[in-house]
Amino acid sequence: MTLAPVKSPSLDSGLTLDISPVAGALGAEVRGLDPDGLDEQVAAALREALDTHLVLFLPGLNPSVKQLRDIGALFGELEVHPYIDKVDDDTPEVCVLDTSATPKADIWHTDVTYSEHPPIAALLHMAQCPPAGGDTMWINCYEVYESLSAPMQAFLAGLTCIHDDGKQGSLRAEHPVVRVHPGTGRRSLYVNKQHGRRIPQLSRPESQALLGFLYRWQEQVKFSCRWRWSPGDVALWDERVTLHSIVDDICDDDDTRILHRVTVLGDDPQPPAGAPSWDRHRSDKTAASGYYGLAGFEF
Numbered sequence: 001m002t003l004a005p006v007k008s009p010s011l012d013s014g015l016t017l018d019i020s021p022v023a024g025a026l027g028a029e030v031r032g033l034d035p036d037g038l039d040e041q042v043a044a045a046l047r048e049a050l051d052t053h054l055v056l057f058l059p060g061l062n063p064s065v066k067q068l069r070d071i072g073a074l075f076g077e078l079e080v081h082p083y084i085d086k087v088d089d090d091t092p093e094v095c096v097l098d099t100s101a102t103p104k105a106d107i108w109h110t111d112v113t114y115s116e117h118p119p120i121a122a123l124l125h126m127a128q129c130p131p132a133g134g135d136t137m138w139i140n141c142y143e144v145y146e147s148l149s150a151p152m153q154a155f156l157a158g159l160t161c162i163h164d165d166g167k168q169g170s171l172r173a174e175h176p177v178v179r180v181h182p183g184t185g186r187r188s189l190y191v192n193k194q195h196g197r198r199i200p201q202l203s204r205p206e207s208q209a210l211l212g213f214l215y216r217w218q219e220q221v222k223f224s225c226r227w228r229w230s231p232g233d234v235a236l237w238d239e240r241v242t243l244h245s246i247v248d249d250i251c252d253d254d255d256t257r258i259l260h261r262v263t264v265l266g267d268d269p270q271p272p273a274g275a276p277s278w279d280r281h282r283s284d285k286t287a288a289s290g291y292y293g294l295a296g297f298e299f
């Protein structure tokens, strides 16, 4: 990846986007976007920047609810969430998250991987935030995969992981452990500690040991970037190749942190072409070593 700031070619609208990386692993600030001047050229420039940097920050953009919805729509079909509060009735695609009043997502995760078709991207607009604390971090899952040894990469490519929503597994999906991004063709590691439960081709102890290793490996600071929010900032990220987590260090209980959120639908995680396919491991339910795990992330 180039770390030098770049300017997009001048767009027909007369705009030029300034794109500056914020960290070595991933993330770039984009300046110069006019939320009223969205067209196919702007969309192509943003999609290319997202493919390169995985998470884009639009500092101080302060879009209206409709403008946030329209930026999201450049990336695909938007979710209308069945029950999360909406900012207003005219834009049911834009939800409100009050992370000062609800449980915070303070664990590295990729959103909704317990769904057969998880989101491909998400956008957050920081409407109100504390003067300090409550940053958000992201991880580059291409780099995580590429940092593993060749034998480990080859081993992982034939495995799947069962993800669930944590509520006794009532929502559950199985995805490849290594996936290929449909746009870039690059491979990334696709497991996360919040939803990943079991690698069904392995015995339970093997699955736990491997997932435990992968979770520790992928959460290294060198794979991450961190955004310190100001009111009006927008972040948008590719859900297929990143993890994220809030930094839960808001000191003052009276501080509010309110975000507007848009979710882009349409993912269909695919393994590398030609990856081996293994049968599910036969579980020996009469043997404690095979049936009971050692830690908390089996079901």
Ligand SMILES: O=C(O)CCC(=O)C(=O)O
Pocket: 099, 105, 111, 122, 124, 134, 135, 136, 244, 245, 246, 247, 259, 261
């Ligand atoms: O509050 C944050 O910084 C992140 C929230 C989150 O995990 C999400 O919107 O998916």
Ligand SMILES: [Fe+2]
Pocket: 105, 109, 110, 111, 244
């Ligand atoms: Fe999240």
